[in-house]
């Protein structure tokens with residue numbers, strides 16, 4: 001059981017224990033595209049995907065090395081001594097192995113960098129890519145964040161995800177084979193999603209050998225298909241209360257040893273259409289902690305093997 005003062009495994013605590021001190025992420029834009037945006041699978045992308053592929057909050061520059069160098073000139077870099085480079089936006093394994101190596105290497109330029117985190121989609125993981133990532137594990141902590149969003153493939157189709165949950169399972173198995181940590185990215189409040197879908201998604205991720213999970217509340221940003229649906233009244237995002245209820249369910253049913261990397265979306269304010277509460281990450285965090293305590297819940301309290 002997770003202790004009273006630690007009702008869920010939070011990433012910051014996990015990193016502190018792993019590296020012996022506070023460890024922060026440096027988000028970089030690797031200049032990648034996505035097969036779901038460049039016409040290979042589709043042109044439109046997932047219906048919620050923003051023009052920057054969810055990388056609006058990254059201080060972007062063309063050159064990866066320059067981005068990392070720039071980060072170390074900012075006040076944020078004074079808040080820790082250890083860092084993980086995080087390739088966040090678009091699909092960060094969507095290139096040749098040679099180009100991937102060149103891009104990852106160009107970020108690993110400072111002795112304070114102890115890890116490499118890669119955000120990607122399951123259909124862009126191959127044995128060769130896993131082998132490349134494995135090579136970095138000799139010197140760095142390596143972790144792959146895999147999109148899943150939902151285990152319901154019908155919803156997957158409706159949101160134009162263009163991969164299946166079976167492909168997610170295959171990618172996890174390849175990465176596991178090479179000893180690489182996998183974090184599943186799930187979304188709550190997707191169009192057409194029911195409470196049953198959320199339960200099934202939790203059961204689905206619990207059945208995989210993962211290191212952690214990112215829980216992301218669905219939000220609507222400009223210039224997306226979801227924005228069109230929202231403006232036509234065809235989609236309504238979750239209220240804060242609805243999201244809290246879902247979040248409580250997920251955490252109390254989640255495998256106790258998963259590390260929780262995120263508990264809400266991180267919507268860029270300037271392009272956010274709805275819901276407005278999404279910009280207040282602290283509200284979610286504080287309310288979650290309050291409710292877990294009040295209801296005497298903790299991560300995995302209702303997890304069944």
Ligand code: SF4
Nearest residue numbers: 034036045046049090
């Ligand atoms: S997989 Fe990611 S980058 Fe590609 S379209 Fe979907 S959200 Fe955007």
